[in-house]
Amino acid sequence: MSEIDFKKEEILKFATLLGLGFYRVTEDGQFVECNLNARKIFGIPQEEKDILNYSIKDLYVVPAERDLRIRKLMKNKWEPLSGSLSMRINDENKLLFDICRYDESYGDKGTFVGLVSEIENSTIFPKMFGVFPMGLYELDNQNRVARVNKKLVEILEYNNENQILNRPIKDFYEDERYLDEFNQEIIENGIANKIIRLQDANNKIIEVEFFSQNINEYESPRWGMVTDVTRRESYYRTLQRMPTGFFHIENERITQCNDHFARILGFKKKEDAIGIDTRKYFVDKEVMKEYFQNLEKASEKDEAVQGYEFKIRTEDGKIITVSVDSHLVKNSNGKVIGREGTIRDISDKVALREKIKETEKRLEKTTADINKLIHTFLHPVIKFYGNSELLSQVSKILQKSIHLETPSINDTEELGKKFMAKLTELRDNIPDIGKNISYYEKKEKQTKKDELDPLVATTLKEKLTKILNVFDYTLKTEKSEILLERTIRDTALWVLEELDNVKYFDQNKLKPLVKKDFIEFLQDILFNHLTRGASILVGETEIMKREVEALRAYIGMKKERKYAFAKHDMGRILEENVERFKPVFLEDNIEIDYKSSGNLTAEISKNDFDRVICNLFHNAKKYSHKGGKRRFVKVRARELQPENQVEFFIQSYGVPIKKEEIENETIWDFGYRGEMAYSSDRDGTGVGLADARDVIKAHEGEIFITSDPTRTDGNPREYKVPYLTTVKIRIPRTQKKKEKGVLNGN
Numbered sequence: 202m203s204e205i206d207f208k209k210e211e212i213l214k215f216a217t218l219l220g221l222g223f224y225r226v227t228e229d230g231q232f233v234e235c236n237l238n239a240r241k242i243f244g245i246p247q248e249e250k251d252i253l254n255y256s257i258k259d260l261y262v263v264p265a266e267r268d269l270r271i272r273k274l275m276k277n278k279w280e281p282l283s284g285s286l287s288m289r290i291n292d293e294n295k296l297l298f299d300i301c302r303y304d305e306s307y308g309d310k311g312t313f314v315g316l317v318s319e320i321e322n323s324t325i326f327p328k329m330f331g332v333f334p335m336g337l338y339e340l341d342n343q344n345r346v347a348r349v350n351k352k353l354v355e356i357l358e359y360n361n362e363n364q365i366l367n368r369p370i371k372d373f374y375e376d377e378r379y380l381d382e383f384n385q386e387i388i389e390n391g392i393a394n395k396i397i398r399l400q401d402a403n404n405k406i407i408e409v410e411f412f413s414q415n416i417n418e419y420e421s422p423r424w425g426m427v428t429d430v431t432r433r434e435s436y437y438r439t440l441q442r443m444p445t446g447f448f449h450i451e452n453e454r455i456t457q458c459n460d461h462f463a464r465i466l467g468f469k470k471k472e473d474a475i476g477i478d479t480r481k482y483f484v485d486k487e488v489m490k491e492y493f494q495n496l497e498k499a500s501e502k503d504e505a506v507q508g509y510e511f512k513i514r515t516e517d518g519k520i521i522t523v524s525v526d527s528h529l530v531k532n533s534n535g536k537v538i539g540r541e542g543t544i545r546d547i548s549d550k551v552a553l554r555e556k557i558k559e560t561e562k563r564l565e566k567t568t569a570d571i572n573k574l575i576h577t578f579l580h581p582v583i584k585f586y587g588n589s590e591l592l593s594q595v596s597k598i599l600q601k602s603i604h605l606e607t608p609s610i611n612d613t614e615e616l617g618k619k620f621m622a623k624l625t626e627l628r629d630n631i632p633d634i635g636k637n638i639s640y641y642e643k644k645e646k647q648t649k650k651d652e653l654d655p656l657v658a659t660t661l662k663e664k665l666t667k668i669l670n671v672f673d674y675t676l677k678t679e680k681s682e683i684l685l686e687r688t689i690r691d692t693a694l695w696v697l698e699e700l701d702n703v704k705y706f707d708q709n710k711l712k713p714l715v716k717k718d719f720i721e722f723l724q725d726i727l728f729n730h731l732t733r734g735a736s737i738l739v740g741e742t743e744i745m746k747r748e749v750e751a752l753r754a755y756i757g758m759k760k761e762r763k764y765a766f767a768k769h770d771m772g773r774i775l776e777e778n779v780e781r782f783k784p785v786f787l788e789d790n791i792e793i794d795y796k797s798s799g800n801l802t803a804e805i806s807k808n809d810f811d812r813v814i815c816n817l818f819h820n821a822k823k824y825s826h827k828g829g830k831r832r833f834v835k836v837r838a839r840e841l842q843p844e845n846q847v848e849f850f851i852q853s854y855g856v857p858i859k860k861e862e863i864e865n866e867t868i869w870d871f872g873y874r875g876e877m878a879y880s881s882d883r884d885g886t887g888v889g890l891a892d893a894r895d896v897i898k899a900h901e902g903e904i905f906i907t908s909d910p911t912r913t914d915g916n917p918r919e920y921k922v923p924y925l926t927t928v929k930i931r932i933p934r935t936q937k938k939k940e941k942g943v944l945n946g947n
Contacts (some may be wrong), residue, residue, distance in 0.1 A: 209237045209760040222317040225304070228452075230258035230267070234311060257733035260288040272476035274303050274313065275456035283335060283426055286317070286414055289544040291674065294318060300335075303451075305538045311452055336409075336427035344370050344384075356429045358402045364464045375406055384877060388412060388421065389696040396434060402504035406436045441471075443543070449530070451539035465523065465546050484520060491524075496540060500709040502530040503661050503809060510547065532857055591943055613685050617676045620689050620726070624672070624696065631658055657703050664699060668692060675786030683790045693723045736784040743781065743815060763805035764899050766936050771810070771847050772801035772838050776911065778814045782822075791825055791832045799840030803847045803934045814851075821853035824878065830831075841931065850929040857924035858908035868906060869894045893928075902932030 203266075213236060216223040222239030224231050225440050232245070232252045240247055243254050261267050265789045266287065274282050283300040301315025338346060338354030349362050353800070357367055358905055374380050376397040386393040394412045401407050413425030437457075440447045448455060448464030455477050463474040466482060483489035488511045506530035514520050527542025679685045779795045821834045838849035857877045862868045868875060871891040890906075897904040908926040 204881075205625070216316055220318070223315075224257075224317060225312050225314045226257050228271075230256040232257065240315060242290075242319060243288075254449060260290060261376035262289050262294060268476070271313075275451065275454055275476050281334075283428075284394065291682075300837075305451065305532070305536075319481075322451045336429075337424070338427065340370060340423045346370060353427055356401075356407070356427060357399070364402070375400055378703070382883045383411065383413070395428065407431045412851065418638060432814050445542040446546075447541075448544060449539065449541040450479055451530075453478050455479060457541075462544060463513070465544060466513075467519070482513040482515070484514050487511075489778055492512055496527065496529055498533075500537070504528070505542070510551075521546055523547060538938075613689075614676070615725075617672075617685055617689055620671060621669070621691070624665065624669055624692070627696070628662055628669065630664045631665070635917060661703060663697060665696075668695065683787055688853070693726045697723055717926060735787050736781075764809060764896075765895040766804045766806055768835060769803055769807050769810075770802050771805065771849065772797040774807065775836060775838055775849060777813060778811070778818060782815075782818050784805065786822055786834060788824060789832070791822060793834045793836065797849075799842075800848050801838055801840060801849075803932055804936045805900060805932065808897075809899075813893045813896050813930075816893060817851045820853075820889055820928075821851055824856040824926070825853055826855040842930075846931050846933050848929065848931045850927050851926040852925065854911065854923055856926075857910070858906065860908075862906065863906060890928075893930075897930055897932065900932045900938060902930060906927045 211392055213223055213919050216236060216238065220238060222242045224239040224243070225230060232243075232255045235243065235245060235252055237247060240244075240249075243255075243257070243260060245252065249255075258264065258267060265357075268521040270282065270284075280580050281300050281302040283298075286297040286299045288295055299315055299317045301313050303311055304314045305311040336356045337348075337350040338353055339348040341347040345367055346365050347367075351362075354360075354365065356789075357365065370384055371377050371380050371473060379395075379397055383395055383397065386395070392413070394410070397409055397411050399407055399409055399734070403790045404529050407429060410428045410430045410470060411425055413423050427737045436589070437459075439530055440457075440459040442460065443459055444463045447457075447459045449457035449461050455474050458471050458474055460471045463469070463471040466474055466477075467476045480489065492506070492511060495509065496831040497504050505526060507526045509525045509527070510522060512520055512522050520612070524545045525542055526544075527540050529537050530539045530541055532538050579883050588817055672688065672762050675685070675688050679688065775797065776795060779793055783793055825832055825834070833854060835852040836849070837852075838847070840846075857902050858868055858878065862875055867873055870887075872887040873891075874887045894904050906926070908924045910925050911925055
C-alpha cells in the first residue's frame with residue numbers, strides 16, 4: 202500500500218484539490234496549523250490569528266475517543282489512520298471523516314497531522330474515489346459492489362473494476378460468518394472497524410482492515426475503506442506468539458507490543474498498554490538515565506544493548522526485575538524516533554541468584570569448618586597409621602631378636618598339625634597323680650611347694666584333652682585357611698592363659714613337664730599374628746587416610762587441584778598396594794590375585810594415583826560377596842603398545858551396580874552410593890569413584906565400570922545374584938598438558 206507523504210506543500214495541494222481541511226495538532230491537542238477548510242469544519246474563526254488558543258480535545262463528543270485514537274496511531278506507527286469523528290461544533294453534533302497520522306519530523310516534538318471533511322458533503326466524497334490512497338467501495342441495497350476505486354482493485358489483484366462490480370460482497374470473504382458479524386455490528390452501531398480475511402483474484406488469502414459506515418444521503422446502504430494489512434498482521438501474530446515481551450516505543454510511548462509485554466507491566470492485554478509513557482515504570486531514575494546512555498553508545502556502533510537488568514514498578518505497584526534486549530530505531534533521515542526490543546521478567550531468576558550467593562557464602566563458611574574438622578581428624582589418623590607401622594616393625598624385630606622361626610602363612614594346615622602335636626605332648630607330660638584317690642590324698646602326695654596342686658593338675662589335663670578334641674575336629678574339617686589360623690591363635694592364647702593361671706611361669710621346676718620349645722612355639726604363633734594384625738591396622742588406616750584425603754580434595758574443589766607428574770612404574774605401585782592390603786583382604790577371607798605384563802612406566806601424579814588404587818581396593822573389599830566360597834579380587838595390568846597407553850583393571854565378585862546407574866553416570870557423582878549398596882547394608886561415603894574419575898581425567902585417561910550378573914540361566918533374578926564388577930583404567934604414558942603440574946618426583 203502506498204502512503205500519503207505528509208510534507209506540508211504536497212498535503213496542502215492534495216487537500217485543496219479535494220476541498221479537504223488540513224490540520225496539525227500537538228499531542229496535547231492544541232492546533233498548530235489549519236487551512237481555511239479545516240477552520241470552517243472545526244468552527245475556528247477565519248480571522249483568529251492565535252490558533253494555539255484552540256484545542257481539538259474540546260471538540261470530541263466523547264473525550265475517551267481521542268485517547269483510543271492516539272493509541273491506534275501509536276500502534277500503526279507510520280501508517281495513516283482513517284475513520285469517522287463524532288464532534289460537537291458550534292453547539293451542533295457533526296460526523297466528520299478524518300485521515301491522519303503521527304508526524305515525528307515537526308519541531309522537537311511530534312504532532313498529529315491530518316485531512317478532514319464532513320461526511321455529508323456529497324461533492325467531496327465522489328472525488329475521493331479517484332485519488333484516495335486507500336481502497337474505497339460502495340455497496341447497493343443487496344450487498345453487491347456498486348463502486349470501487351483503483352486502489353481496491355490493486356489490493357484484490359484484479360485487472361479492472363468490472364471484475365469486481367455487481368458481485369456480492371460475500372464472494373470475497375474467506376468465511377461468510379465474518380460478513381454476518383460485520384453487518385450486525387454496523388446495524389447496531391452504524392459503524393464497524395475489523396480485520397477481515399479475503400480471497401483475492403488468485404484465490405490467495407489476504408488480511409485487510411475494513412472501515413465501514415452507513416451514509417443516509419446515498420442510495421447504497423454502506424461505504425467503506427480497505428487497507429491491506431497482511432504483512433502487518435503476520436508480523437503482529439509473530440510478536441504475539443513470542444515467549445518474551447516485545448515492545449516498540451516512540452517518544453517514550455508504547456506504539457506496539459504483545460500481550461506478554463503488557464502482562465509484565467501489569468495489564469491484561471496489549472491494547473491497554475498502547476500509548477502509555479514507559480518512563481513512569483522505572484524504579485530508579487538514575488538507572489533509567491544510564492540505560493538510555495548505553496542505548497546511544499550501542500547505536501553509535503550499530504549494536505543493541507543486551508541483557509540490561511533493572512527494576513520496574515508494575516501497574517499494581519509490584520516491583521520486579523526485568524532483563525531487556527533493545528536497540529534504537531531511526532527513520533530514513535537517520536533521526537532516532539524510538540526504540541524496540543524484548544523484555545523478560547527475571548525476578549525469580551534474580552531471587553534464585555541471590556539465594557545461590559547467600560548459599561555459597563554459607564557453603565564457604567561450612568567448607569572452612571569442615572576443612573578444619575577434617576584436618577583435626579586426619580592428624581590422629583596419620584598418627585595412628587604411624588604407630589601401626591611401628592608396631593608391625595617392632596613385632597618383626599622381636600621375632601628376629603629371639604631367633605624364632607616365623608611360620609609360613611601358606612603352611613597353615615602343617616602348622617596346625619605341628620601345634621596339635623605340641624599340645625598333645627604338653628598334656629601327656631602333666632603328671633597323672635591318680636584319678637581314683639581323693640583330693641586330700643592328692644594333697645598328701647604334694648610334698649614340695651614348687652609342684653603342681655594335684656587337683657589343678659588333674660583339671661588342667663582334662664581341659665587340654667577337651668580342647669585337643671575340638672582342635673582335632675577343626676583341623677580335619679575346616680577348609681578356610683584364615684579361620685584355621687584364627688583357631689590356632691585362639692587356642693594358643695587359651696593355653697598360655699591356663700598355664701599362667703596355674704603359675705606355671707613362676708615354677709621353674711615344672712618346665713620339665715613340657716619340651717622347652719613349646720613356649721617358644723606359642724610365642725612364634727602369637728608374634729606372627731601380632732605382625733599380621735599390625736599389617737591389617739596399617740592397611741585399614743591407609744584406606745581411612747586416603748578417603749579423608751579424597752574428601753578434603755572435593756571439599757576444596759573450587760580451588761584448582763595440582764598434580765605433580767613424574768615417570769613411575771605403575772606395575773610396582775600396584776604390587777606395593779597388593780602387598781599392603783593382602784592382610785586386610787585375608788582377614789575377610791578374600792583372595793587377591795595380581796598379574797602384569799609389559800612396560801608399565803607412565804607419567805603420573807603418584808600420590809593421587811596411589812589414592813585411586815587404594816579407594817578401588819577398598820571398594821572391592823567392602824562390596825565383596827559375603828556368601829559362598831568365591832571371594833576374590835583380581836588385578837591385571839598391561840601395556841597397550843599401539844595406543845602408547847597403560848591399562849589396568851580391578852575386578853571383584855559381589856554387590857551389583859544397577860544398569861541405569863552406569864548408563865546415566867550417576868555412579869560417578871560425588872556423594873552418590875549405589876542403590877544396591879544401601880540395600881545390602883554396606884557402609885561408604887560415595888567419594889572414591891568420584892575422586893578416581895577426576896584424577897584419571899586429569900591424567901588425560903579414561904575410566905570405565907561394568908557390572909554383570911554371574912548367572913544367566915533364564916532366571917537371573919536381577920540384582921539378587923552376585924555380580925562381577927570391573928573398574929578399568931587407561932592412561933597415556935606421557936602427559937601433554939604440563940601446566941597441570943610440575944614434572945618432578947612425588
